[in-house]
Amino acid sequence: MNPHSTRRRAGLRLLVPILTLGLVAAACGGDDSDADTTEVPAETTAPPAETTAPPAEGPTIRVRGQDFSEAITIAEVYGQYLDAKGYDVEILTPAGFRTEAIDGIRNADLDLIIDYIGGSLTALAPDGESLSDADEIMAVIGPLYAEIGGTLLDYAPAIDGDAFVVRGDSEASTISDVADLDYVFGASAQCFERPQCFLGYTDPDVYGIEFSDTVTLEFGPLLGEALQAGEVDAVVWNDTAPQIDEFGFKVLEDDLGLHPAQNIAPIVRTEVLEAYGDQLRADLDALSAMITTEDLLAWNVETDLEFRESAAVATEWLEANDLI
Amino acid sequence: MAVSLLAQARNPIIRWEWIIEEWHQIQSAIFEHLRLTVLAMLLGLVVSAGLAAIALRYRWTLTPITATTSLIYTLPSVALFALLAPVFGNLSLYTAVLPLAGYTLLILVTNIVAGFQAVPPSVRDAAEGMGFGPARRIWTVDLPLALPFIVTGIRIATVSTVGMVTVAAIIGQGGLGRLIFSGLRRAFWTPMTVGASLSIILALLLDALILGVGVLLTPWARRRRATS
């Protein structure tokens, strides 16, 4: 199939919903995932078999990736998969990050987003306690997504957590070891205001590290370049950044368990989920169950080291796994 | 790792196969870029025409209008996009078009006003003497004479808008900036080179196009035209 057949212009469509916000979204929370879980296992076992059952008629499912390679590929995987299953899917041009994705659900501009659950937690409950267990996180963010008109579905085995990365020759092996090393610390602006990130590293009650200096960097390959060049001695990156291996960096163990679990999980606008019924949930759960951390890493190698485009990488993976 | 980044085999300054493989993406980026440029220019022109009319009618307003449009012109575009994002929705078209149009005001208003002020009073008197009413005089005498200035203004504004649209990719609008940022996020040079070069080429083409239209509209000025 041609992965681009579902692509349309994003711009004009964004004009329309501005005034029709919130009203719809607020009305249809409340749906809980417990009621349907009994059916799921039966279907997850044989995902390819479902291609024969065409989904019921329903609204267009608009999916948009957050604007970095891994998230773009993930969105392509979910979008192309649903498209092949016969759903009416529109894969929008990737844009924004978590805030924009969650706003998209809230404003009914988007019908399907895929996020890292720990990230969702910090975005939806910025002042809540930090949790490192995936199921605990799901229990907190599920109702919060329901409040804004979204339904959180089961998470995938794939994890892309925060990684405290240092050069290969560093003496440290755990984050605690860094306390004595007088390191220069580099991270994105977001990290500097998060208890699970910079605030936790420097908090005397947690890691209590005193960095000799800090540098704010755009999230992405710049982190690796800066670390390699010695401009910084430690960066907060993500586990599945392929450059970590490429440059021979190492990820320090989060010995105090500060970083939250970061499994990926789809969030569907409840209204759309209800329109399609259990079929959509079952199809999405079946896909999520197949995505592993190794897959994420492999995709990132393709997009960020081999410089292939996300859409093609996604098609290939789906074909290789008989999902389309 | 000592190898120069620019000399990496899989990541040269430009990888031609990528352009062929991703042509559909490039094509839609050009289209998006044009659309944002045209929308911003149209909005900018309408607002500028209004402001210029006010400034010409009530002379004392010229200074505050110029001061305000100059101030807008100096605001950093990244910040302006970011600021409007919460107002219109993070990825709304308005969020991109309003600042872009705002940046055209200074150039357009200045040139429209200068154009009308350059109409020789004797010509104006002659038209009035021939019994032209103010509306007819403005349309058939003043406007054509002011046109070369206005066209110059539109050219300058269009070219800088094309450059500015690349920044709109930050707030998720498409366009060639999207290629630049997508390359930047992956440290992949080809999309950046393609995006930057196409944005320059697009600017030059639009400039030539408007210049051509201007020449067609003012045939009498062809012989007298010095530089823009």
Next chain:
Amino acid sequence: MNGAARPTQAAVRRDIGFFEWFFSADTWWGNNGILESLRETVVLCAAVTLVAVVLSVPVASVLAHLRRAELSTTWLVSISRAVPTFAIAALLVPWSLRSGRGFEPIPIFTALLLLALVPIYLNTYTAIRQVPEGAVDAARALGETELSILTRVELALAASLVFAGVRVAAIQVVATEPIRAFLGGDGLGRYVRDGIGQSNNTLVVGGIVLIGGLAALTGLAFVVLERLVLPNGVRRLARQQGKRTT
């Protein structure tokens, strides 16, 4: 970057009001304060503008004196306006890092310099071309050397417009310098960057106010400087010739 251990930056509360933020002493002082950011921005912008003047004015003057580069000048405007400054700086950053030169100043300096060269070059060129032929011919008839004609007649008469070019360049540099914060640096752009990253609108607004304010002050500073430096007659002459700054 000093190596002394010091408490690192405290995050600004997301719900802080603009005035509370702006009028707090912590916002202004210290290593991450506005004053330090302002200093970084001013130093870089001043250096860029200065280098741009040193590079463009002589070249433009000589070319204009010789009546060369008429067409290329027009095209130069078009190209330069369309060049994405951010892309240039961003392309240079990895190269600079890998060759051990750090994040700054080469990438951001080069990108801003390219931005600043053009208005100065163009205004100088145009200004000298607008010098009345009669003045030049008169000087020639008096036996002045070409160099002397260029510096004492043409440049002197063009001074006001050259000044306007420098002013426009400096303002553009100040308004564009914030991209530095997105490329491993700081400066006043840091507030915009952190504001966007941390969804803190107070910081974004604060950044815009500071940058816009500095740009406005820069424009004002040049007006004052021009009054102090240029003799009255030159300025009157420039006004008669009409204002051409774009």
